Structures are given as structure tokens and as C-alpha cells.
Amino acid sequence: MSETKNIQRDILPEPTLRRLPWYLAYVRLLDNLHVETVSSTQISKELNVDASQIAKDLSFLNIKGKTRIGYDVHSLVKELDNFLGFKKKHSAIVIGAGSLGAALMQDVGLTQYGLNIVAGFDVDSKVIGSSVCNIPIYDIEELAERQKQYNASIAILTVPVEHSQAAADIAIKSGIKAIWNFTPFRIKAPANIVIANTSIYAHLAIIYNRMDLKK
Amino acid sequence: MSETKNIQRDILPEPTLRRLPWYLAYVRLLDNLHVETVSSTQISKELNVDASQIAKDLSFLNIKGKTRIGYDVHSLVKELDNFLGFKKKHSAIVIGAGSLGAALMQDVGLTQYGLNIVAGFDVDSKVIGSSVCNIPIYDIEELAERQKQYNASIAILTVPVEHSQAAADIAIKSGIKAIWNFTPFRIKAPANIVIANTSIYAHLAIIYNRMDLKK
Numbered sequence: 434m435s436e437t438k439n440i441q442r443d444i445l446p447e448p449t450l451r452r453l454p455w456y457l458a459y460v461r462l463l464d465n466l467h468v469e470t471v472s473s474t475q476i477s478k479e480l481n482v483d484a485s486q487i488a489k490d491l492s493f494l495n496i497k498g499k500t501r502i503g504y505d506v507h508s509l510v511k512e513l514d515n516f517l518g519f520k521k522k523h524s525a526i527v528i529g530a531g532s533l534g535a536a537l538m539q540d541v542g543l544t545q546y547g548l549n550i551v552a553g554f555d556v557d558s559k560v561i562g563s564s565v566c567n568i569p570i571y572d573i574e575e576l577a578e579r580q581k582q583y584n585a586s587i588a589i590l591t592v593p594v595e596h597s598q599a600a601a602d603i604a605i606k607s608g609i610k611a612i613w614n615f616t617p618f619r620i621k622a623p624a625n626i627v628i629a630n631t632s633i634y635a636h637l638a639i640i641y642n643r644m645d646l647k648k
Numbered sequence: 649m650s651e652t653k654n655i656q657r658d659i660l661p662e663p664t665l666r667r668l669p670w671y672l673a674y675v676r677l678l679d680n681l682h683v684e685t686v687s688s689t690q691i692s693k694e695l696n697v698d699a700s701q702i703a704k705d706l707s708f709l710n711i712k713g714k715t716r717i718g719y720d721v722h723s724l725v726k727e728l729d730n731f732l733g734f735k736k737k738h739s740a741i742v743i744g745a746g747s748l749g750a751a752l753m754q755d756v757g758l759t760q761y762g763l764n765i766v767a768g769f770d771v772d773s774k775v776i777g778s779s780v781c782n783i784p785i786y787d788i789e790e791l792a793e794r795q796k797q798y799n800a801s802i803a804i805l806t807v808p809v810e811h812s813q814a815a816a817d818i819a820i821k822s823g824i825k826a827i828w829n830f831t832p833f834r835i836k837a838p839a840n841i842v843i844a845n846t847s848i849y850a851h852l853a854i855i856y857n858r859m860d861l862k863k
Contacts, residue, residue, distance in 0.1 A: 619674075
């Protein structure tokens with residue numbers, strides 16, 4: 434990766450990072466249908482995103498569209514996949530192997546997006562010692578020790594809300610670099626820890642409210 | 649609900665709707681610990697949201713804080729729960745009973761947030777006719793017919809990305825009012841249909857990128 438590329442990567446805004454996977458999903462479909470080229474105007478029509486925005490988002494990538502032809506579909510898929518980090522393996526652990534946690538351990542989709550779940554941790558003696566899709570579930574008390582072996586960088590947090598902060602603290606102490614927080618609790622963490630909040634329940638509030646408006 | 653309240657509800661901005669469940673998660677913890685009152689300053693410190701923003705967000709609710717005392721915790725929990733729609737039952741179907749879809753069918757958390765999943769639909773003969781946590785899985789071809797019985801308002805979309813639009817179209821035809829889209833595809837739908845996108849894979853791109861920055 435060139436120095437210029439790193440600088441570009443540094444300033445990548447979150448909205449761009451949210452849109453790039455949409456483009457990827459769409460151009461991957463085209464690629465599967467053996468479509469060879471695609472213009473930002475076409476992507477724009479399909480995804481309802483401004484064409485100039487798409488061109489701007491894609492300018493962060495190491496790929497150029499050709500005038501009146503557009504982007505090479507296959508190269509665009511590869512470039513997006515690499516750029517978004519989906520082709521690299523990122524080791525992760527799940528903390529809280531309940532219904533949602535176990536679900537994520539089973540989700541092959543995550544593997545396709547570069548996430549490699551290596552272990553689960555829980556406090557419940559009924560699940561400790563068992564496994565989900567060959568991924569072992571250990572006692573949370575073993576986390577620090579097991580981390581020496583796994584050295585996972587991402588902790589997926591799917592514990593009950595009242596244990597969120599304590600579980601995050603344990604994860605951070607064991608060397609975790611990022612916390613993917615599925616609880617509705619706002620985790621506090623040192624500035625060098627990446628926190629991503631995916632509170633699926635909060636999305637329900639938005640759905641309910643918008644449905645009421647459209648009645 | 650008074651007319652004024654309805655007007656307030658109409659203009660509720662999405663960022664507010666995203667923050668209110670955070671407040672709920674926190675004050676519910678306090679309630680469980682039998683804490684009686686909480687100020688917006690306290691919530692602010694705990695959740696790292698500006699106190700004036702919290703007061704503004706909570707002003708949409710039918711609850712008033714008392715000067716120098718703050719909000720009554722128990723009332724705030726109840727009011728937030730009701731206001732966010734978590735206490736009403738919303739019928740939902742899952743389209744695509746694969747790993748993520750089946751996971752959501754098992755997640756008791758969703759029930760606690762007012763989502764009642766009544767049926768799943770799939771194309772795979774291996775899962776059609778089976779059930780997950782007593783929720784039956786039917787052939788997707790039966791969706792329209794089954795909807796006459798269920799009259800679900802929300803479709804949870806967890807199909808492979810290439811089937812997203814087709815599955816959404818079938819759901820909308822059968823009378824679905826809202827689509828909770830877990831695929832990375834941008835669904836097109838008439839203006840009266842609520843679309844909420846929860847592309848968990850897109851969050852991975854953000855995590856990977858931010859981790860690279862902090863290296």
C-alpha cells in the first residue's frame with residue numbers, strides 16, 4: 434500500500450464506509466451475472482445514492498472508472514473486498530453465548546466478511562464446555578488465559594445489558610482491540626479501543642415509530 | 649394520546665430515536681438497583697451524551713424532571729418503554745430462515761422489545777416444515793396465503809443478497825408494512841413502506857478500518 438493510499442484511508446468518513454458495502458453487494462451481483470462494466474450512474478439508479486457521491490466514495494479506492502464505460506465490475510468487486518478488509522482474516526471471540534451470541538457463531542455470512550470467530554465465553558455452566566459449529570464455549574473466567582492462545586482482536590459483546598461494561602473491561606484487559614457491542618449499553622473504553630455499536634433493538638424503535646407515522 | 653403528543657411524535661428525529669433506547673437501558677439498570685431518581689447530568693456522565701441533548705430528547709416524552717432532583721427512575725422506564733413501542737406487540741415474519749434468520753427467531757431479546765415473530769419462510773425444503781422455538785417455517789410460496797392468517801406488519805429480511813429485492817416484493821404484496829432488512833442490498837419499495845437497514849456486515853468494515861487507524 435502506498436503512502437498516499439494510507440493517508441486516504443485515514444480520513445475515510447463513516448458514511449462512506451457504510452455505503453461502500455452497498456456498492457459491493459450490488460457489483461458482486463453483477464459480477465455473478467457476468468456483467469463486465471458498470472457506471473456510477475447505473476449504481477446510482479439501482480441504490481438510490483447520488484452518482485457524484487458514488488464517484489467520490491469510490492475515489493478512495495485504488496481503481497479508476499473509464500469515461501463513458503465506467504468501472505470494470507470484476508476489479509471493482511476485488512478492490513472493494515480488499516479495501517473494506519473483508520478478504521483478511523480477523524480473529525474474534527463472542528462474549529455471551531446466548532441466543533444472539535450463538536447465532537452469530539453460526540452465521541457463515543460473517544466468515545465471508547473476514548470475521549473468524551474462534552471461541553465463545555459465557556458464565557452459564559449449561560453452555561460452558563459445549564460448542565456451536567465447532568467453536569468451543571469457555572468459562573468467561575478463562576478469557577485472559579485463552580486469549581494468550583487465540584490472540585483475537587475483536588470481542589463480540591452479546592451479554593445481558595447489565596453485564597456489558599464488566600464484560601468489555603475483561604475483554605480489554607485481555608488485549609482485545611475492538612468491541613462489537615450488540616447490547617444497548619454505552620460501553621466506556623480507553624481511546625485506543627475501537628467500539629462499534631450495533632444495537633438491533635434500537636432499530637425496532639425506529640421501525641415502530643415510522644410505522645405509526647405512515648398509518 | 650393527546651394531539652400535541654402526536655405532533656411531537658411526528659417530528660421525532662432518527663438520532664433521538666437511536667439515543668432513547670440507550671437511556672432506557674441505563675435507567676432500567678438503575679430501576680433494578682432500586683435507585684429512585686436520576687438527573688440528565690447523571691445520565692450524561694454515564695452515557696457520554698451532552699446533558700442538554702438528553703433533556704431535549706426526553707422532552708418528547710410525557711414526563712417531566714424535577715429541578716435539583718431529576719426524573720423518577722421507575723416512571724422514566726415505563727414511559728420510555730411505552731413511547732418506543734416496546735410494550736406493544738408487533739407481529740413479524742422472518743424471510744430466510746438460514747443462520748441469521750433462525751437466530752433472530754430464537755432471540756428472546758426481540759420479544760422483550762415488542763417484536764413477536766409468528767412465522768418463518770424459506771425456499772429450502774430441508775427447513776420448510778420444521779420449526780425454531782415453536783415458530784413454524786413455511787415455503788415462501790405460501791407467504792401471501794399465510795399472511796391472511798397472521799397479518800404480520802413487519803418482515804425481517806435475512807435472505808441471501810441476490811434474493812433481497814424479490815423477497816421484499818413478495819412481502820410487500822402480501823400486506824407487510826415494514827421491512828427490517830439485514831441484507832447489504834438496498835431494497836426499493838413504495839413510499840408507504842418503512843425500510844430499516846441493519847447491515848451488520850457493513851459495521852465490520854467500520855471496525856476493520858478503525859482498527860487499522862489505531863495500530
